[in-house]
Amino acid sequence: MEKKDIIQSFKDSLFTGLIALALFGPIVGLRTVSKGEGLFITPQWGVVFLLVGLCILGRFLININSARRTEFKIFSILSSKFSSITENKAKHFAITGILFAAVFPFLPFTDRYFMDVAIMILTYIMLGWGLNIVVGLAGLLDLGYVAFYAVGAYSYALIATTFGWSFWICLPLAGVFAAFFGILLGFPVLRLRGDYLAIVTLGFGEIIRIILINWYEVTNGPDGITGIPRPSFFGLPFKRSPDEGETSFHLFFNLEYSTMHRIIFLYYLILVLALITNYFTLKIRKLPVGRAWEALREDEIACKSLGVNPTNTKLTAFAIGAMFGGFAGSFFATRQAFISPESFTFIESAIIVAIVVLGGMGSQTGVVLASIFLIGITEMFRDLEQYRMIAFGGAMVLIMVFKPKGILANRKPTILMHGDKK
Amino acid sequence: MSNLLSVENLTMKFGGLTAIDDLSFDAKNNQITSIIGPNGAGKTTVFNCLTGFYKPTNGQMFLHKEDSKISLRKYTDFKIAYVAKVARTFQNIRLFPAMSVLENLLVAQHNELMVASGYSLFGLLNLKTYRDKEQLAVDKAKYWLDIIGLTHRADDNAGDLPYGDQRKLEIVRAMCIEPRLLCLDEPAAGLNPKESAELNKLLKFIKTEKQTGILLIEHDMSVVMGISDHVVVLNYGKKIFEGTANQTKNSKEVIEAYLGVDE
Numbered sequence: 001m002e003k004k005d006i007i008q009s010f011k012d013s014l015f016t017g018l019i020a021l022a023l024f025g026p027i028v029g030l031r032t033v034s035k036g037e038g039l040f041i042t043p044q045w046g047v048v049f050l051l052v053g054l055c056i057l058g059r060f061l062i063n064i065n066s067a068r069r070t071e072f073k074i075f076s077i078l079s080s081k082f083s084s085i086t087e088n089k090a091k092h093f094a095i096t097g098i099l100f101a102a103v104f105p106f107l108p109f110t111d112r113y114f115m116d117v118a119i120m121i122l123t124y125i126m127l128g129w130g131l132n133i134v135v136g137l138a139g140l141l142d143l144g145y146v147a148f149y150a151v152g153a154y155s156y157a158l159i160a161t162t163f164g165w166s167f168w169i170c171l172p173l174a175g176v177f178a179a180f181f182g183i184l185l186g187f188p189v190l191r192l193r194g195d196y197l198a199i200v201t202l203g204f205g206e207i208i209r210i211i212l213i214n215w216y217e218v219t220n221g222p223d224g225i226t227g228i229p230r231p232s233f234f235g236l237p238f239k240r241s242p243d244e245g246e247t248s249f250h251l252f253f254n255l256e257y258s259t260m261h262r263i264i265f266l267y268y269l270i271l272v273l274a275l276i277t278n279y280f281t282l283k284i285r286k287l288p289v290g291r292a293w294e295a296l297r298e299d300e301i302a303c304k305s306l307g308v309n310p311t312n313t314k315l316t317a318f319a320i321g322a323m324f325g326g327f328a329g330s331f332f333a334t335r336q337a338f339i340s341p342e343s344f345t346f347i348e349s350a351i352i353v354a355i356v357v358l359g360g361m362g363s364q365t366g367v368v369l370a371s372i373f374l375i376g377i378t379e380m381f382r383d384l385e386q387y388r389m390i391a392f393g394g395a396m397v398l399i400m401v402f403k404p405k406g407i408l409a410n411r412k413p414t415i416l417m418h419g420d421k422k
Numbered sequence: 423m424s425n426l427l428s429v430e431n432l433t434m435k436f437g438g439l440t441a442i443d444d445l446s447f448d449a450k451n452n453q454i455t456s457i458i459g460p461n462g463a464g465k466t467t468v469f470n471c472l473t474g475f476y477k478p479t480n481g482q483m484f485l486h487k488e489d490s491k492i493s494l495r496k497y498t499d500f501k502i503a504y505v506a507k508v509a510r511t512f513q514n515i516r517l518f519p520a521m522s523v524l525e526n527l528l529v530a531q532h533n534e535l536m537v538a539s540g541y542s543l544f545g546l547l548n549l550k551t552y553r554d555k556e557q558l559a560v561d562k563a564k565y566w567l568d569i570i571g572l573t574h575r576a577d578d579n580a581g582d583l584p585y586g587d588q589r590k591l592e593i594v595r596a597m598c599i600e601p602r603l604l605c606l607d608e609p610a611a612g613l614n615p616k617e618s619a620e621l622n623k624l625l626k627f628i629k630t631e632k633q634t635g636i637l638l639i640e641h642d643m644s645v646v647m648g649i650s651d652h653v654v655v656l657n658y659g660k661k662i663f664e665g666t667a668n669q670t671k672n673s674k675e676v677i678e679a680y681l682g683v684d685e
Contacts, residue, residue: 283546284542286545288528288535289539291521291525294525299516302512303500305500305510305511307532308529415524415525415556416576416577417564
C-alpha cells in the first residue's frame with residue numbers, strides 16, 4: 001500500500017462527501033416545523049455533518065480495502081457470507097424454510113407482531129414469485145405489477161360485498177379478472193421491449209390507480225371499500241359470538257376464543273397460496289411454454305425464426321403473472337377488510353421489482369431471501385419511523401455491492417441430458 | 423431433381439433504394455444453392471424476404487410441395503417456420519445464450535411439444551403421453567448433437583461454447599424444426615479452415631440424408647466452391663450470373679464484380 005494510494009482514496013472520499021453534502025444538506029439539514037401561523041425552517045446541521053462524515057469514512061474504507069491486498073475482516077466476512085449463498089445450498093434452504101414456515105406460528109417467541117410481519121413477507125414473496133414469471137422468465141420488465149394486485153383486491157372486495165359469495169369462490173374469480181387485465185395490458189405492449197415496455201407498464205399501473213380513485217360510483221373512490229368479509233375456516237367464521245344458527249371456529253373445536261386463530265389461519269392461507277405459486281412456476285418452467293418464455297427473453301428474433309409464436313407466449317406470461325398478483329390481491333383485501341387506492345401506489349411495484357431483481361432474476365429461492373432481507377430489515381427498524389427507508393436502501397446497496405447479479409443468479413437448465421453431475 | 427423454391431421477379435425497395443431488383447432463381451431439393459456477391463448486394467435482404475422478416479415490394483416466392491405450391495408471401499413472422507417450414511440462421515449468431523444447448527434444441531421443437539403438452543395442461547398433470555413426447559424430442563436433439571459432436575456439452579450454456587460450435591449448434595437447431603428449406607446466412611464467417619471443413623461435411627450430410635434444400639449466403643469461397651450445386655451471383659440487387667460452381671469461378675462478369683483476379 002503506497003502513500004499515493006492513500007492520498008488518492010482520501011481525495012475520492014472527500015468528493016463523495018461533497019455529493020453527500022449536496023444531497024443531505026437540503027433533505028436532512030432543512031427541516032420545516034409548523035408553529036402557530038406558519039412553517040418555519042429549523043436547520044439541523046449536526047445531523048448533516050454526522051451523515052456526511054459517515055459517507056466519507058465509509059468511502060475511504062472501501063477505497064483502502066480495494067487497494068490493499070488483504071481485505072478488512074468485516075468485508076471478507078460480509079462477502080463470504082454473501083457468496084456462500086449458492087444454488088446448492090438453496091435447496092436445503094428451501095426445505096428447511098418450508099418446514100420452519102410450517103411450524104412458525106407455534107414457536108414460543110411468536111407473537112402477534114411477528115405473525116403480521118411474517119404474513120406481510122409472505123405476501124411479498126407471493127407477489128415476487130408471480131412477477132418472476134413476467135420479469136425473471138419472460139424478461140418483460142413490468143413496473144406496473146401493482147395494478148394486478150389492485151385488480152385482484154378490488155374484484156374480491158366488490159364481488160364479496162355485493163354478492164356475499166364466500167372467499168373460495170371470489171378468490172379464483174379475482175384471479176381470472178386480474179389475468180384478463182394482464183392480457184389487456186399485454187396487447188398494446190406486445191411490440192415493446194426493455195425501457196419502453198417499462199415506461200408503458202408503469203403508466204398502466206398509474207392508470208388503474210387513478211381509475212380506482214375517480215370511479216366513485218363503483219370503487220367508492222379515495223374512501224375505499226370497507227367491511228370486506230373475512231375468510232372463514234371452511235364455513236366456520238372466526239367470531240367471538242357467532243350469528244344465530246352458526247357455529248364459529250373456537251366453539252366447533254372447543255377452544256378458548258382468541259384473535260390469533262384468524263391470524264394463524266391467514267398465515268397458513270398465504271403460505272399455501274405462495275407455495276402453490278412457487279410449485280406452479282417451477283413446473284411450468286420445465287414445460288414448452290416456460291422454455292419459450294426464457295427463449296423470448298434471450299432472443300425474440302431467433303424465437304420467430306424457429307416458429308415460436310411471440311404474441312401468445314408473451315400474453316400467457318402476462319396473464320399468468322397477473323393471475324397470481326390477483327390472488328395475492330384478494331388475500332390482501334380479506335386480511336385488511338378495508339382497501340383503498342392508497343395501498344396500490346407505484347412504490348409497491350418498485351418494491352416487488354426490487355425483490356425480483358435483487359433476488360436474482362428467475363430464481364425462486366432468491367425471491368424469498370430478498371423479501372426477508374428487504375422487508376424484514378425495513379420492519380426491524382420500524383422504531384426509526386421515516387428513517388427506516390434508509391435501512392431499505394442500505395439493504396439494496398449491500399446486495400448490489402456484494403451480489404451485483406442478485407442473491408442467487410445461477411440458472412439451472414430445465415432439463416438435463418446427462419443428469420446431475422455432482 | 424424437383425424444384426423446391428422458385429423466386430419470381432422479387433423486388434424489394436426501401437424508400438428510394440432498390441435492394442433487390444427483379445430477381446428470379448430456382449433452388450432444388452437436396453441441393454445446395456449459394457447466393458454470393460459483394461457486401462451490400464442484397465443477399466441478406468433476399469433471406470429476410472424469404473423468411474418473412476420483410477414484405478417484398480413486388481414478386482412472388484413459391485415453395486413447391488409434391489404437386490402443389492405455397493406462396494411464401496402469405497406467411498409472415500413465425501408462421502414461415504411453423505407452417506411453411508422454412509428455417510434460417512443469422513449472420514451474427516442468435517442462440518439463446520443463457521439456456522443450455524439441449525434447451526436450445528427443445529425450443530426449436532416448441533410447437534410439437536406445445537401440442538403434446540396439451541397447451542401445458544397435460545404437462546402440468548405430468549401425463550405419460552407428454553413425458554414420452556418430451557423424451558422423443560430429447561432423442562432428436564441427441565441425434566443432432568451426436569452429428570456435430572457436442573453431446574458431452576448438452577447441459578452447458580449455449581453462450582459458453584466456442585464460436586465454431588455455436589455456429590454448428592445454430593444450424594442443427596434450425597434443423598430441429600424439420601425444415602424443407604434451410605437458409606444459412608454466412609455460416610462460415612469467423613471459422614478457421616478446420617472448422618469450415620467440418621461445416622462442409624455437416625452441410626453435405628444434411629443435403630444427402632435429409633429432405634431439405636439448402637440456400638447459402640457465403641463469402642468463404644472454399645465453402646461455396648466446395649459444396650454448392652448451384653450458384654447465384656448478385657450485384658447491386660441484380661442477378662449477374664447463375665450456374666454451377668465451376669462455371670461461376672470462370673465467369674468473366676463474376677470475376678470482375680466480386681471474385682477479383684489473382685495477382
